[in-house]
Amino acid sequence: MLNELLPEDLLDTRAIIFIAVSATALLGLYRRWRASRELRLPFLKFEDGDDSRQRYVAESTKLLKLGYEKYLKHGQAFAMRNYIDELGPQVYLPLKYLDQFKTAHESKLSFPYFSELLFSQNEIGMAKVTEEASHVMRTDLIRNLPAIIAGVKDECSVIFDKMIPRTPDWTPVIPYPIFAFVMARLSARVIAGPELGRNEEWLGICISFTQKSMEAAHALRASEKRPQFNDGVQWLMEHYDAQNRKLTPAILAEHELFLAVASIHSSSAIALSILYDLLDDRRQDAKKEILDEIAAITNEYPSWTRPAVAKLLKLDSFMKESQRLHFMGHARVTRAARVPFTFGDGLHLPKGTMAQILHSGPQTDPEFYEDPETFDPWRFLRKRETIDPYKFQFASLSNVETTFGAGFHACPARNYAADTLKLVLVHLLTTYDIKYAKEEQRRPAETYHDNATLPNFATQLLFKSKA
Numbered sequence: 001m002l003n004e005l006l007p008e009d010l011l012d013t014r015a016i017i018f019i020a021v022s023a024t025a026l027l028g029l030y031r032r033w034r035a036s037r038e039l040r041l042p043f044l045k046f047e048d049g050d051d052s053r054q055r056y057v058a059e060s061t062k063l064l065k066l067g068y069e070k071y072l073k074h075g076q077a078f079a080m081r082n083y084i085d086e087l088g089p090q091v092y093l094p095l096k097y098l099d100q101f102k103t104a105h106e107s108k109l110s111f112p113y114f115s116e117l118l119f120s121q122n123e124i125g126m127a128k129v130t131e132e133a134s135h136v137m138r139t140d141l142i143r144n145l146p147a148i149i150a151g152v153k154d155e156c157s158v159i160f161d162k163m164i165p166r167t168p169d170w171t172p173v174i175p176y177p178i179f180a181f182v183m184a185r186l187s188a189r190v191i192a193g194p195e196l197g198r199n200e201e202w203l204g205i206c207i208s209f210t211q212k213s214m215e216a217a218h219a220l221r222a223s224e225k226r227p228q229f230n231d232g233v234q235w236l237m238e239h240y241d242a243q244n245r246k247l248t249p250a251i252l253a254e255h256e257l258f259l260a261v262a263s264i265h266s267s268s269a270i271a272l273s274i275l276y277d278l279l280d281d282r283r284q285d286a287k288k289e290i291l292d293e294i295a296a297i298t299n300e301y302p303s304w305t306r307p308a309v310a311k312l313l314k315l316d317s318f319m320k321e322s323q324r325l326h327f328m329g330h331a332r333v334t335r336a337a338r339v340p341f342t343f344g345d346g347l348h349l350p351k352g353t354m355a356q357i358l359h360s361g362p363q364t365d366p367e368f369y370e371d372p373e374t375f376d377p378w379r380f381l382r383k384r385e386t387i388d389p390y391k392f393q394f395a396s397l398s399n400v401e402t403t404f405g406a407g408f409h410a411c412p413a414r415n416y417a418a419d420t421l422k423l424v425l426v427h428l429l430t431t432y433d434i435k436y437a438k439e440e441q442r443r444p445a446e447t448y449h450d451n452a453t454l455p456n457f458a459t460q461l462l463f464k465s466k467a
């Protein structure tokens with residue numbers, strides 16, 4: 001019957017898929033259009049005649065600065081176009097909502113759902129945020145941190161020696177791919193264990209996020225009995241066992257790939273960004289003090305254990321100041337409304353709204369930081385000395401320190417990430433002389449894409465072995 005009524009090609013599988021996909025996309029567009037009508041918020045846009053999509057890709061930084069000054073600073077949320085139009089408008093919230101926002105239950109405001117929408121994870125088959133992987137990072141990683149950190153410095157020497165030879169001559173290096181490899185290898189020790197940590201194919205997979213992770217994890221699981229390790233695979237196996245659930249290779253691969261996505265590029269880009277400041281000719285006095293600090297710790301401790309790393313107070317402060325001014329992205333604490341959500345004062349987010357905190361706004365706001373545009377390497381060290389020694393650290397969380405997010409989903413590996421970054425920088429600063437290849441010894445300008453700000457990945461540096 002259907003055959004008689006419809007043209008032949010409409011029954012072709014491709015045509016059916018096309019219709020189904022288009023219908024879903026149209027339904028999505030309709031839902032988001034409705035959501036944007038329900039959002040009773042000022043709508044921020046470029047108002048100089050060009051409000052094209054391209055401007056949202058290249059110039060969101062300008063618009064977000066305006067949004068902070070005009071709305072957020074005065075306690076008013078705003079909406080703006082999402083450069084991926086199908087996602088509907090995005091919402092930025094002022095800090096007064098952060099406490100309610102970060103504590104809202106996952107069934108209402110969701111971090112995984114935000115990532116699912118933003119990265120079209122269902123459509124492209126990308127590994128999703130998995131509750132189990134986050135759980136083992138939140139529990140087992142934190143418990144095992146001293147043992148894990150104790151091996152990082154030695155591992156740095158082994159890896160960097162292969163990647164940047166110790167020679168007396170200046171060697172030109174584009175550091176980002178090397179940093180990504182180093183961070184992939186360091187994270188692999190934590191998320192996948194020593195076998196995969198030394199497996200170049202696995203590391204390549206993690207760096208390039210390819211589907212091959214499935215095969216690699218499958219091969220690992222297929223390889224008979226695994227000895228006891230202290231890593232994510234082991235912790236996930238134990239977590240599933242304790243709940244009497246089956247951890248299949250495919251599920252394990254999904255957890256592992258998600259952890260690889262979460263861990264490698266953020267750490268590599270931040271390492272590069274901080275190194276750029278350490279090499280800048282305006283920071284040489286601070287660098288000298290950091291080198292003295294490292295020398296003093298090396299005299300006091302036989303090896304780089306967690307207590308030794310905790311003594312890197314100046315490096316910690318420098319790193320935090322560097323990230324304050326050269327943050328990795330404007331948006332943090334990203335959540336999407338699984339159901340319509342209303343804040344205590346009546347602000348309403350329709351179902352499907354993607355909302356976030358503007359991390360960048362407070363970083364250069366004199367309300368939060370004195371003389372905020374000045375790079376003051378010991379700003380946070382002074383705060384630790386005079387206000388609270390346990391706060392204002394690189395990995396600290398507060399309503400203005402949102403580099404690692406906030407609330408339940410705040411990065412569970414932030415202390416691991418901070419310690420690892422420090423040990424990578426200690427290794428680089430004590431092993432090599434490093435300078436910019438160009439004559440001017442100044443950090444290169446950031447690059448921008450949508451609400452991301454990234455250190456320049458193409459800048460060439462020169463390395464030579466320390467005398």
Ligand code: HEM
Nearest residue numbers: 134262263266267333334403404405406409410411413417
């Ligand atoms: C300096 C490097 C890193 C930065 C800046 C960073 C930042 C973040 C941020 C902003 C979030 C979301 C928090 C929120 O929305 O409240 C997050 C989540 C997460 N990060 Fe990190 N991260 C870093 C390194 C790592 C590493 C090395 C790992 C693993 C070894 C990791 C594992 C995770 C996981 C599992 C989550 C999801 C937490 C959850 O679902 O509850 N991160 N991270």
